[in-house]
Amino acid sequence: MEKGIGSGGAFAWFFQRISGAFLLIALLAHFWVLHYASNGEVTFQIVAQRLATPLWKTIDLGFLVFAIIHGFNGFIMVIHDYIHSHNLRLALVSLVWVVGILIGIMGMITIIGFKVPVGGVI
Amino acid sequence: MHYKWKTGMWAFVFHRASGLALSLYLLLHINVVSSLYNPAKFDNTMGFLGSPLFRILEIGLLAAVLYHSLNGIRIFLIDFTNSTRKHSQIFWLLAVVGLIIFVAGAYPMLHHAGIL
Numbered sequence: 001m002e003k004g005i006g007s008g009g010a011f012a013w014f015f016q017r018i019s020g021a022f023l024l025i026a027l028l029a030h031f032w033v034l035h036y037a038s039n040g041e042v043t044f045q046i047v048a049q050r051l052a053t054p055l056w057k058t059i060d061l062g063f064l065v066f067a068i069i070h071g072f073n074g075f076i077m078v079i080h081d082y083i084h085s086h087n088l089r090l091a092l093v094s095l096v097w098v099v100g101i102l103i104g105i106m107g108m109i110t111i112i113g114f115k116v117p118v119g120g121v122i
Numbered sequence: 123m124h125y126k127w128k129t130g131m132w133a134f135v136f137h138r139a140s141g142l143a144l145s146l147y148l149l150l151h152i153n154v155v156s157s158l159y160n161p162a163k164f165d166n167t168m169g170f171l172g173s174p175l176f177r178i179l180e181i182g183l184l185a186a187v188l189y190h191s192l193n194g195i196r197i198f199l200i201d202f203t204n205s206t207r208k209h210s211q212i213f214w215l216l217a218v219v220g221l222i223i224f225v226a227g228a229y230p231m232l233h234h235a236g237i238l
Binding site for chain 2: 017020021024027042043044047048051064067068071072074075078099103106107109110113114117
């Protein structure tokens with residue numbers, strides 16, 4: 001059997017199932033909090049009140065990281081299944097890594113860097 | 123390669139298609155939420171995304187999330203419990219569950235968009 005990039009894939013397989021179970025629970029909570037608990041309104045005021053607290057920053061960071069890894073791990077699995085050219089595979093998997101890391105950094109800046117504007121949010 | 127186009131194969135293909143779509147949505151979602159650094163910009167963006175077009179697209183998002191979640195549960199059951207031989211029945215059982223949740227979710231969404 002030819003050894004490709006990230007050959008084996010047992011960890012990717014296992015991680016996908018564990019993170020999927022976690023994401024399902026996190027997504028239900030996310031949906032409930034955003035669209036039911038506050039009458040479905042998503043305004044800066046409502047979001048800022050949550051994102052100003054360290055607990056919500058932690059929850060959102062965990063959700064962000066797992067969602068990105070699950071999504072991009074899925075992308076890489078699909079690439080491994082259908083792209084047989086070694087060079088193209090390397091290029092596409094690298095692209096997925098670069099986009100994943102960049103969007104992860106963008107999300108982290110949003111969450112960690114969030115500060116309540118001067119004058120408060122209420 | 124020879125595919126057998128039965129229930130399991132369709133379930134697999136739709137899982138991948140919905141997964142890829144959800145990953146692309148995740149990119150947009152993180153991008154949109156990054157406008158939080160500016161309160162006015164965030165509310166502006168949310169107002170823009172509140173237009174009927176995006177409310178209808180969100181129903182597609184509901185469908186993709188529902189399919190991927192429920193079939194994900196099915197994959198979990200097939201891989202980790204002794205239910206592999208029942209995968210087809212599990213699929214159709216979850217399809218009924220999914221359809222009910224979809225209608226229950228899509229109706230208020232259409233209503234909110236001013237369509238129903």
